Amino acid sequence: xxxxxxxxxxxPRAGRGIRDEDxxxxxxxxxAQGLKAEFMITAAPGHAAELARIARDAGAEVIAxxxxxxxxxxxxxxxxxxxxxxxxxxxxxxxxxxxxxxxRRTLGLSKNLDEAVGRIRYGxxxxxxxGVLRFKNDEGADACRAFLNVTSFxxxxxxxRIVNKSGxxxxxxxxxxxxxxxxxxxxxxxxxxxxxxxxxxxxxRVVNAAVCNGRYFGGGMCIAPMADPxxxxxxxxxxxxxxxxxxxxxxxxxxxGAHLGKDRVHVTHGAVIEVEPLCPEPVLIDCDGEAPGxxxxxxxxxxHAVKLRH
Numbered sequence: 099x100x101x102x103x104x105x106x107x108x109x110p111r112a113g114r115g116i117r118d119e120d121x122x123x124x125x126x127x128x129x130a131q132g133l134k135a136e137f138m139i140t141a142a143p144g145h146a147a148e149l150a151r152i153a154r155d156a157g158a159e160v161i162a163x164x165x166x167x168x169x170x171x172x173x174x175x176x177x178x179x180x181x182x183x184x185x186x187x188x189x190x191x192x193x194x195x196x197x198x199x200x201x202r203r204t205l206g207l208s209k210n211l212d213e214a215v216g217r218i219r220y221g222x223x224x225x226x227x228x229g230v231l232r233f234k235n236d237e238g239a240d241a242c243r244a245f246l247n248v249t250s251f252x253x254x255x256x257x258x259r260i261v262n263k264s265g266x267x268x269x270x271x272x273x274x275x276x277x278x279x280x281x282x283x284x285x286x287x288x289x290x291x292x293x294x295x296x297x298x299x300x301x302x303r304v305v306n307a308a309v310c311n312g313r314y315f316g317g318g319m320c321i322a323p324m325a326d327p328x329x330x331x332x333x334x335x336x337x338x339x340x341x342x343x344x345x346x347x348x349x350x351x352x353x354x355g356a357h358l359g360k361d362r363v364h365v366t367h368g369a370v371i372e373v374e375p376l377c378p379e380p381v382l383i384d385c386d387g388e389a390p391g392x393x394x395x396x397x398x399x400x401x402h403a404v405k406l407r408h
Contacts, residue, residue: 104128104135104218105153105188107146107173109165112195116164124164124193127212131219135162140169150176154187160218160407162191167200167247171386174228177404178244182230189223189405200314200387201247204327205408217408225402226327229311232398233383235391246327246404247386248315250308251373251393252288255382257281257316258389274317282346287339289376290393294334294368301376303339309371309397310335313355315384320355330401331367338362371397 106124110116121137128135138149146165150173153161163170170192177187192202193214207214228244235241260277287303300307308315310322310333322333340348340362351357358365373395375381380392 103157103159103188104133104162105149105156105158105160106135106137106162106164106193107140107149107153107169108137109140109146109169109195111140112165112169116195124211124215127215131215133215133219140172144172146172147175150174150187154185158188160191161188162193162215162218164193164195166195167387170201170246171244171388174244174246174404177228178230178242178400180242182232182242182244182398184228184400184403187404189407191218191221191407200316200318201312201327203314203318204247204312204325205406207408221407223405223407224328226404226406227311227330228400228403229309229332230398230400231383231385231390231395233391233393233395241391243385243390244400245311245386247312248308248310248321248384249386249395249397250306250315250321250384251290251381251395252304252306253278253281253285254306254308254316254384255389255392256285258384258387259382261387262389272317274319278316278349282342288379288381290381291374291376292334292336293372294366295370299334299366299368300336300338300364305337305340305345307336307373308334311399315387319349319352321352323355323358327406328402330399331369332371332397332399334366334368334371336364338364369399371395373397 140146154176194209231243257277289303292300308321310325311327313322313325325333375393
């Protein structure tokens with residue numbers, strides 16, 4: 099690649115924070131690879147989506163994202179319109195700097211920034227799917243959001259809120275682990291109904307239920323080891339009415355992706371997922387590590403809606 103149409107979107111609050119000297123070192127890596135790039139720094143939550151639209155409309159060939167799953171989630175909002183229809187855009191590249199890094203794990207990419215910049219120069223573009231989540235925001239209004247990795251319901255939505263309030267000062271895996279422990283102390287399994295491609299899949303109480311385009315969530319938990327971001331289907335995993343001791347006993351298995359087939363773990367796949375709450379209290383949503391709102395929700399798959407440079 100010799101084009102100069104690389105836009106680098108930087109979330110300075112990603113992970114434990116990105117300093118001016120970190121940006122200077124990153125710019126030097128682009129120069130070393132013979133790449134000219136324009137750096138775009140986010141100033142507030144949601145700003146990365148606006149910057150991605152600007153880069154897209156300016157004809158950028160690649161958008162490189164310096165941040166974690168939440169920053170990438172903001173960026174992919176530029177790949178749908180207000181009705182959730184696909185919008186063509188530049189290839190996306192991951193420059194790891196965030197708390198979770200779960201989608202990076204699915205792609206099998208290291209944390210090495212030199213390698214990440216090199217992939218922009220020498221890598222290939224791979225087609226990937228996007229999820230479109232239609233849901234209720236915290237004010238109860240209808241909302242629509244794209245996601246690249248995982249959307250879940252139940253404990254995951256509570257954990258996101260705990261992590262995002264904590265400042266993520268312990269790093270990715272530790273922050274999510276500690277937040278999960280706190281969430282388990284507060285959360286009570288909630289009843290939901292899940293339909294997949296129009297057929298009833300699950301009805302009952304869950305610890306958490308996940309609709310997966312990628313394999314990992316929660317700072318390294320391999321919730322859907324069979325997921326492939328480009329295969330045209332979601333993997334759906336529901337962790338049923340487990341007690342707190344049972345969840346704690348499951349935790350190691352989930353990190354290893356060895357929980358499938360265990361009692362009260364329900365698995366299927368499909369392209370249209372509808373989820374209803376069966377209780378009056380809100381069932382919170384996790385979307386790529388962010389906490390946008392609550393059920394009910396309808397999730398649809400946009401096949402090969404984005405290109406990933408790696």
